[in-house]
Amino acid sequence: MRLLRNEALESGDARLGTRFWIFPQPPFIPGYEQPDRVWLPILRDEIGPGPSDALMYVVDPLSDKQPYGLDRLPPFDGARRSPAGPGPDRHFDNVSPTSREFLSVHAYACVHFVLDIWQSYLGRPVRWFFDQTFPRLEIVAFVNWDNAQAGYGFLELGCSDTDGILRPYALNFDTIAHEVGHLILLSETGVPAIVSRAADFFPFSEAFSDAVSLISFLHFGSAIDRLLRRTRGNLLLYNELNRFAETSPEAQVRLATNFRRMSDVTGEVHDRALPFVGAIFDTIVELYHRELVARDCADSRLLDIDLRGLSQRDFDEFRAATAEAFQMKPLIFELALASARDTVGQALGASLRTLDPTTMRLDQAATAVIAAAQGGAAEVLEANFAWREIIGRR
Numbered sequence: 001m002r003l004l005r006n007e008a009l010e011s012g013d014a015r016l017g018t019r020f021w022i023f024p025q026p027p028f029i030p031g032y033e034q035p036d037r038v039w040l041p042i043l044r045d046e047i048g049p050g051p052s053d054a055l056m057y058v059v060d061p062l063s064d065k066q067p068y069g070l071d072r073l074p075p076f077d078g079a080r081r082s083p084a085g086p087g088p089d090r091h092f093d094n095v096s097p098t099s100r101e102f103l104s105v106h107a108y109a110c111v112h113f114v115l116d117i118w119q120s121y122l123g124r125p126v127r128w129f130f131d132q133t134f135p136r137l138e139i140v141a142f143v144n145w146d147n148a149q150a151g152y153g154f155l156e157l158g159c160s161d162t163d164g165i166l167r168p169y170a171l172n173f174d175t176i177a178h179e180v181g182h183l184i185l186l187s188e189t190g191v192p193a194i195v196s197r198a199a200d201f202f203p204f205s206e207a208f209s210d211a212v213s214l215i216s217f218l219h220f221g222s223a224i225d226r227l228l229r230r231t232r233g234n235l236l237l238y239n240e241l242n243r244f245a246e247t248s249p250e251a252q253v254r255l256a257t258n259f260r261r262m263s264d265v266t267g268e269v270h271d272r273a274l275p276f277v278g279a280i281f282d283t284i285v286e287l288y289h290r291e292l293v294a295r296d297c298a299d300s301r302l303l304d305i306d307l308r309g310l311s312q313r314d315f316d317e318f319r320a321a322t323a324e325a326f327q328m329k330p331l332i333f334e335l336a337l338a339s340a341r342d343t344v345g346q347a348l349g350a351s352l353r354t355l356d357p358t359t360m361r362l363d364q365a366a367t368a369v370i371a372a373a374q375g376g377a378a379e380v381l382e383a384n385f386a387w388r389e390i391i392g393r394r
């Protein structure tokens, strides 16, 4: 179990890694103004200026750069700002979060943080799908463009413009984690040979990337803590978990707690991804409830009724009971959520290698995730995918 990985390493010795700051949510979100200090499991002498290492490097173009595309690929060969470097102790938490260099340092830290989590779930290192052409991923810290994208050899980050306020996606963990999700998926399944209208690779890719963003966010000890305190342990409330894409460059805000089924959505890839993301979110919440019930922290009726059709009265009762238990045993709630998170993360990770990117359909992806699930998680996933009409009822 990897609960509170940041703190777990905090007291460790210098050989364990390198310190960075990460904002678990963009700093303009109330409650998230302060970054978390994290230890990345990469040695200080393995990180060069940029930052850069054997897997990736960051560039910050000096003037406006055209976004990459089919006919425009890395490496970036224009003029760059001077690369960000570490402090005298060779850690990167000396870089001020308000400085320009911080964009590069933060983007780098987020990519590593997410990659490290998913390599744990996969049980092996991710090998970039483009490594025959480009040995390293190029991260472009800032492009004057309202989008973020990952592609063949690159991950580049633009900025949103809200009433003249520019908000770089380099400071947006959700956005970066989502894009890293696309890179992980392609690296595990390979690139689809042809883009078939009948296949679901792209909707699945959006769903998987949203799940990567959500599950990776739940690896910040401070985020779990804040989330549970604010909801007093009740994840049925509206909360951070379903705000995770609110400034996403993707076409629409995607809510992990949506109630959409396959018969409610269009063929547009982000829309078609929604029921799958919803099933993943519901499964995390349900496994969390199971843990709470098993540890005597919640009413066992939580497991028997359809939470989507909960009456206000039942909801209020559950909320009161959960809040009381949370006050007594907050640590048990953290453990329960971390366990639910990891069970779903491992099932998702283990399913990837069994998928054929060229022909796969969402029902095949769902079946692969169910097959890869451990313990009682399979039946919960199965029921949720069936409710979403992704698979038939069995």
Ligand SMILES: [Zn+2]
Binding pocket: 178, 182, 205, 206, 209, 250
């Ligand atoms: Zn996407």
